[in-house]
Every structure is written in structure tokens, then in C-alpha cells.
Amino acid sequence: MMGWNKGKQQGLLLVADDVLGGFFAINGGAFGQASLGKMYYLAPDGLEWEPLEFGYSDFLVFCFSGNLDKFYDGLQWKGWQKEIAQLDGDHGIFCLPPLFTKEGKDLNKVSRKPVPIAELWGLHNDFRQQLGIH
16 A cells, blocks of 8 residues: 555545546545545546545445445446456546546446556546646
8 A cells, every 4th residue: 555655645645446546545634634534535527535524444334335336326337347347456447538527427428448547546636737626
């Protein structure tokens, strides 16, 4: 985990990612002192860090027994289970047009391609910078 975080954004600790390039991080100060230790999610369909209102232990409970279908509502497409079953843990799916655009909102209509998850991290942060999202 520490190797994955080396050279990444200061003030947060990346702890998980999802197949569409969403990233989960523990706030180490990047999002203010009031939420120190709380989890945040970088959503691929909005490119904003969203507070999750719980810490890492509760995040693990959420991952293994939470309502993931509700959390990912709108981010699944027809046949998604079969498509992602072919990926290893170091890959995700790049969508074109990107999910944060108006044209990318329907996952059944976008082009999807497996790419290394590190590329999705870089792309999403490049998009954030170009769009002035902080």
C-alpha cells in the first residue's frame, strides 16, 4: 500500500480502487482537520472527492456487507459482471466518452477498454487539473 501511495497526492492514503477508476482514501489532512481519518471517494462520474462519513474500519464493513449496488447505482451496465470478471486486480475499465461528461452517463453506450488502474489514476487527476477541480 505504501508503494502505491509513493509520489501520489499529499495528505491522503489511497486504500482501495474500483473497476471504473474510483479511488478510496483516508484523509490525512488533504480534506481538512475536522475529517482527519475519515474515508473519501474520488468518483469517476464526477471527479470530486466525496466524504463517506466513516473511518477505515467501517469502510471494510461497507465493502464486505454494505449495499454496494446502491452505492454504485448508475455505474453498472448490462453484462458488467461478466466483463469485469476477466480483469485482474491491477486493471480497471476506461470509458470513452469519460463518465463525468454528459455523453458518458450511459454506460451501455460508452466504449470500454481494460487499462492498468494506475493509468486511470493518472487520467482522472489530469482531467481534474484541466477542469480546475481541486
